[in-house]
Amino acid sequence: MTDAQTRINQQVTTNPVVLYMKGTPQFPQCGFSGAAIQMLRACGGPVSSR
DSSP, X not given: OOHXXXXXXXXXXXXXXXXXXXXXXXXXXXXXXXXXXXXXHHTXXXXXXX
């Protein structure tokens, strides 16, 4: 596997939900990203960026 594949595999196997988005949770860069973060926060899910 490439480094990118290894990193993605690690992310999706260790987190129940993964969102690849534009920007960061604190500063989303598009409407979809902003709406997705709002929904995750409303559900009480942990939100972090790496």
